[in-house]
Amino acid sequence: MHYGFFDGATAGQNPGPIGIGFCIYQDKKEIAIGAGPSGFGTNNEAEYYALVWLLECAVELGIKEITILGDSQLIIRQVNGVWKASDKFENVLTSINELIKHFDFIAFEWVPRGKNRRADALSKRGLALEDKKIYIKSGAKVDSHTPSPACGVSGALSKKQSGDDIDAHQLSTEVRVGKKYAVIIDSGGNQFLIDFRLGRCSCGVQNCEHFGLIGWEDGQLKSA
Numbered sequence: 001m002h003y004g005f006f007d008g009a010t011a012g013q014n015p016g017p018i019g020i021g022f023c024i025y026q027d028k029k030e031i032a033i034g035a036g037p038s039g040f041g042t043n044n045e046a047e048y049y050a051l052v053w054l055l056e057c058a059v060e061l062g063i064k065e066i067t068i069l070g071d072s073q074l075i076i077r078q079v080n081g082v083w084k085a086s087d088k089f090e091n092v093l094t095s096i097n098e099l100i101k102h103f104d105f106i107a108f109e110w111v112p113r114g115k116n117r118r119a120d121a122l123s124k125r126g127l128a129l130e131d132k133k134i135y136i137k138s139g140a141k142v143d144s145h146t147p148s149p150a151c152g153v154s155g156a157l158s159k160k161q162s163g164d165d166i167d168a169h170q171l172s173t174e175v176r177v178g179k180k181y182a183v184i185i186d187s188g189g190n191q192f193l194i195d196f197r198l199g200r201c202s203c204g205v206q207n208c209e210h211f212g213l214i215g216w217e218d219g220q221l222k223s224a
Contacts, residue, residue: 002026002066005111006054007119008038008046011127015042019129020050021122024058024066032057035122036132047072048092050123051079055099057134065105071116079108113215117175121213175213182214 003025010016018041024032034057038049047070058066070076077083078093085093100106113120126132176183182194192210193202199219201210 002063004054004058004066004068005116005119006050006070007116007123008050009123009127010043010046015040017127018046019123019127020046020053021119021126022050022054023118032136033122034134035126036129037126044074047075048089052095059099059102064103066103067107067109069109069111071111071113073110076108076110117215120215121175124212177214184210184213
């Protein structure tokens with residue numbers, strides 16, 4: 001079984017510039033990540049765009065069974081048909097339903113924000129990138145890189161980054177969160193310690209970007 005996490009973010013204001021991100025796991029191993037900008041819009045639009053991108057990538061990887069997880073109850077409930085979506089999202093929901101047809105099994109589940117930190121960090125990283133980047137990790141099973149006309153996929157993997165690509169490595173930031181501390185390990189192997197009690201990061205910069213990677217808002221860690 002595969003698991004895919006997605007998230008979207010806006011920069012500074014809502015609506016605002018959009019960043020989107022996703023990650024896919026197989027047998028608890030991360031096999032693909034993506035991050036990049038996606039125009040201008042609202043938080044809800046950002047979430048939807050991230051979900052579509054995740055589904056496109058999963059289709060092109062040949063994945064047939066997947067559970068999709070996101071921290072937006074609105075998006076998850078609308079996709080599951082529990083809540084009615086506004087006419088504004090009619091086209092994107094049509095695209096999602098077409099993509100769903102390519103899976104033998106697919107489920108959409110809500111998770112607390114604290115369990116979606118990887119995708120959240122990737123969406124924020126996407127705000128700083130000039131274009132979308134996808135990194136397929138070594139060992140991932142890729143059946144095809146050819147877009148499927150049936151689902152309208154426009155080449156989610158056509159700009160796939162290799163393991164030697166610097167932009168791919170820039171996406172690979174590891175985040176470890178404990179009860180009192182968090183450890184950030186960037187792509188260069190540099191480690192940063194965040195002390196929750198003091199609200200400080202070892203990098204020495206006040207309110208640095210590392211706090212955003214762990215879901216730190218208004219002086220506390222958001223776990224839900």
